[in-house]
Amino acid sequence: MTDDFVQDGAVDPLAAVAEPTPLPRIRAFEGLGFGLFVHFGLYSQLGQGEWVWYHHGMDRERYLELFASFDPSGFDADALCALAAEAGCRYVCLTTRHHEGFSLYDTRGLNTYDAPHACGRDLIAEYSAACEKHGLKKFFYHTTLDWWHPEFDGDWDAYQQYLRDSVEILCTQYGTVDGLWFDGNWARKDRDWQEDALYGMIRSHQPEIIIVNNSSIAAKGAEGHPDTDVVTFEQGTPSRRDQRGAAKYRAAEMCDTMNSHWGVGAHDLSHKAPADVIRNLVASRAVGGNLLMNIGPLGDGSIPGYERELLRLVGRWCQVCPQAIYDARPDWSLHGRNGSVCLRQGSTVFHFLPQVRIKGNTHLALGEPGDGLQVISGAIGRVRRISWADTGADLTFTQNGDHLMYEATPYPYGSQLVVRIAIIECEE
Template identity: 30%
Template sequence: MSNAVVKTRTERTKWYCEARFGMFIHWGLYAIPARGEWVRSVERMPKEEYEKYMNEFDAENYNPKEWARIAKDAGMKYAVLTAKHHDGFCLFDTRYTEFKSTNAPCKRDLVREYVEAFRAEGIKVGLYFSIIDWCHEDFPHYGDRQHPMRDCEEYKSDHRNFDRYLDFMHGQVRELITNYGKLDLMWFDFSYDDMKCDKWKASELIQMVREIQPHIIIDNRLEGSAEDAGSIRTLNPTPYSGDFASPEQMIPPACICDEAGNPIPWEACITLNNNWGYSAHDKHYKSSKLIVRTLVECASKGGNLIVNVGPTIKGEFPEEAVTILKEVGKWMKENGKSIYGCTFSDYVKPEWGRFTQNGNKLYAHVMEEQVGAICLPKMAGKVKSMRLIKDGSEVKETFFWNLKEYSENAYFFFDCHAFDNYPLPDEKDSVVEIILKEE
């Protein structure tokens, strides 16, 4: 194993593995057609047609302080904003292109306002940066798997200079990590086919980033993608393998580990509805209950959850998103200690929910009503005390006569005087903090 790579990765990600919950924000010109962030690629939209949207980008109600408040109230500890997506439009003031927010009607450096607002709320700040760019003339057009003009013969040209594109792309990254103070996280997206690793001059890019901001956390997509985590899962990760794996729109079936079974940092990125960028007709939102349970699942497998919001062109979060995050925040305010700083438990997943653990504190996330007592498998004699963390009320261990045949387990009722459980204290997830006896 490349011990130096793993050691520095472990040091950098300490805060990240304690934070567990973050906010992704996909915002750009694609919020105007409002058909998702891939609209230009999906609809094979010509550059000239798409760039007209810049003339309408006024961000009239953009208030990152409000965004930061919503994130903080939801219990999120870090955030990532799309400084530039695949369409090439920049939310920051770059000298490398005129296709940027400071040239749009809003005439604002939206990234600068974002980092200042979120830092003020004590939220770690990250930036998303697409290493592909459908706007740049030297990025592959015809024949590329993703480019909007991939099927147009007229774009079949031998005059594109990819090295010139790389100078442009590296230059923009340097601007972001130099001009906006301390950044906590850099989210690169994405590699595919032969467009990965040395194709991006990834070694040079990472060396530059680490020299300027050695503490910054980086994802794994300079060599990986949502389809392949890359060498971060091997015993010899490359210097650009990233600090965390990034499964997308799914939760891994178990903790993500390297080939020797050692856990590695990971983060599931999911959307609140079905799109990353704002989609006016996409009302298929996940419930706050599902978000809470997904967050618990991630923490119980040693991972993070970053949930995406796609603001409207005006710079506002959709009402549905605000409502969901407010409900999640209420649960986190009462139960956050079962998430922050927690990881997987040595105890197997119970049938009624999940376990998370932080030292000798085991958190039982009870998600399903039970007939009879709630079973803590293989925990007989190991429980020191129990509390419902929502209100701190005592939960007493149960020794009813009908449980004696299965005495290797511990048991409890939420109401110690009941012979059967009443409906769960919290229908999203009722959390019992179990203090384990010292071995």
């Protein structure tokens, strides 16, 4: 989480340098802006996080008990996707298989350790239909690390074939797949993960798919195989990356948890506030990155009430000015003050302000005092109008060459949006 999204007055050393042209699918992915991550599996029944097998020293017999008791009666893919849309998310990424090796999809004879054999339901088929219904892009998380499969610690080539066969099912049985999100290569850095074969197979079935392979918390922003399209910042704010001389332009994505676990933690009270999520979303968009925000359903697949209501509040903020969040791109030539961010779409600049005071008087505590005067330097163009996105109220301004000044009037008493957006309309 960050309160100041950019360094005030920083000289931009990359402003005049061209980057590789993004592939259309990568630019389209950047336009999604905000996604919902969902971690759900057998581990959810225990309420002790998704790594419970590893950290609590469980064995296969205990997991077979969880397999036998798996009853996702509360898993409602339609309600999940409806909530994602209400939250302002434009894509969803569901764990089709996590490190425990259990699949939410029909493995079609590869093994019987899957949801159809446990509960008689193909949860990924249900999820796929719900994404299509609600107009959401459909991403599949799939582990590469596997604690269940015996060949992961045995015949490595046999395990890699099993992994490819598993992923091929996802690529051929569930319609158009918009993204595959891999995780686990960091567990065996000394091994050949045979990515050429894996990604080649994927693109043979889904040529326009976005491929992500998480680089881990320890290697935020690291670039991997050339066929991947996105660099990841797990639980860390994306930074602007110098892609000069790169063979391929890659997007950036921050993935983050609601508390301290990806899977549900019944005794984890470290929940983020809606304001934290809003700030993280702005911090990600400030450098052109996406935010993938996680929830961990309960053991029956239902969504915890706090996470549900938090997402709805974030959605209310996203509805204030969707164009600024999804369609606008960073304008590196513009510099604000007090941690503000400038994004541009065509002749319109959106100024994101994290510190705007509330209108009140000396008898009222108003939180961050802020400074109403805003200054933007850089080639913004001739400004015609500035207004608040939330109220439509006009703001007074003066412009002198490459310096724009305007007065950021306070919120009306009773309102506080965490980050306020000023719409700056320039001449074409």
